[in-house]
Amino acid sequence: MLPHRFEAFVDLSEEERKALKELAGEAQHRPARQTIRRQGDRIEGLYTLDAGWVTSSYDLKDGKRQTVKVHLPGDILGAPSLALKTAGETLTSVTPVIFRCIPFDALASIFREYPRVSALFFLCAQQERVFLMERLSSVGQRNALSRLATLLLHLAERLGLLGGAAVSFELPLRQQELAELLGLTPVHLNRTFQRLIGSGMVERDGRALLLSDISSLRNLAGMQAREWVYMPAWLEGLPQKNA
Amino acid sequence: MLPHRFEAFVDLSEEERKALKELAGEAQHRPARQTIRRQGDRIEGLYTLDAGWVTSSYDLKDGKRQTVKVHLPGDILGAPSLALKTAGETLTSVTPVIFRCIPFDALASIFREYPRVSALFFLCAQQERVFLMERLSSVGQRNALSRLATLLLHLAERLGLLGGAAVSFELPLRQQELAELLGLTPVHLNRTFQRLIGSGMVERDGRALLLSDISSLRNLAGMQAREWVYMPAWLEGLPQKNA
């Protein structure tokens, strides 16, 4: 099983890992471009993504769609809908995917028995809020070129690649999907992508991307540097398991 | 003390209310338009807002600012920054405010001793993600007029006013601040506001607003209806306090 996103904040103990693993249901498989759960559907719990990419999107009344998040393996899916009576977001597979359901009673048993894991669920939710704040800022304040740079850097970071000078990865998202993430039309996204490539900061060969000039991209993106906490003291003091 | 946002999801017991109250520090007062905590500052914990309005905003490198949230009394402030080493958002008072700090160790003791309150913290974070998803969708997909309608409806809802046919309230936000919320320039916001008033859906008298045609505003906003959960079964099963 993949490292959980939790482990970005603390190393889990074997027992905690095992508890999480046992609470999740059977692994489910889906092909690419399949709706996993549609906005308005009944909510059955959370999901963990074991393999593949998934998008969460919000459908507006007029048929327009805003994609609010690209999920990568290890992510928790569908959590915002826990606060709602029916699902508030549509989950769609981008690639073939494997995921598991964490039903409500499993979630309850975590809050009952594993305070540290509970706190980690909370921390992950806050991290997602940071991601959302950043995307909102990008979409609200920057032009198309800058938004695209921000998104590519964000994906590279989340793939754990950012560090070296240049970075390359496969981008399974279509231009329509990129446009929905950035609040642009596919047509304008296409032209923007070409401008970005023309600037020399990015190269493209089919689905393969090469971010060849990270620091110029960062400059173009205009976002602030930030660092996640690791092993915060208050969390470390929590017992792993209640009696 | 004001009803906590938590109570939108469950009624707290007296003991839980008392625990929350005791964990928060002294009430602090600030005048309007004061920075409570700046992006990049050291993090001391969370805050609860007892009175007044506060905005959370994200400052970009070029000096532009996106306001990501308007906080009303009862809200928790500064939570996303728990996942970061330094604050990721600037908190600014809009009106004179009263707030309290919940230091880290108080938060830890909640996760250790109060599983139900822990779960409520988690639920509230998910609710904030829903709000952020909605704002992102509005900013990413709708024009200025529609975004403004969405924001006004959102504020009316959060003030607990939505229900009747018409709604009126004081809006302490300046046009500059509204523009930062909506990803528009103040100039364009001004014209858009006038257009909205011209359409007859909204009336304005100084800072007082009257939303006179809610259903047309809803139509213009184009967002989906949604309902928050109340007393979800999984949460009700949790013990109020650990041994």
Next chain:
DNA sequence: CGACAAGTTGAAAAGCATCAAAGTAGGTGG
């Protein structure tokens, strides 16, 4: 009354959307 901040107005330009059509790649069946 004066000074400063907030709100309003106008004109021009930039950025993005829209519509329609042509090009390209990957997969399927003959």
Next chain:
DNA sequence: CCACCTACTTTGATGCTTTTCAACTTGTCG
């Protein structure tokens, strides 16, 4: 193996929304 189909990408032309810049007006408070 080629031809075709379909879905995705790219291009062009045009119009609308929003930004930008600058000036003017109104409101607020000492």
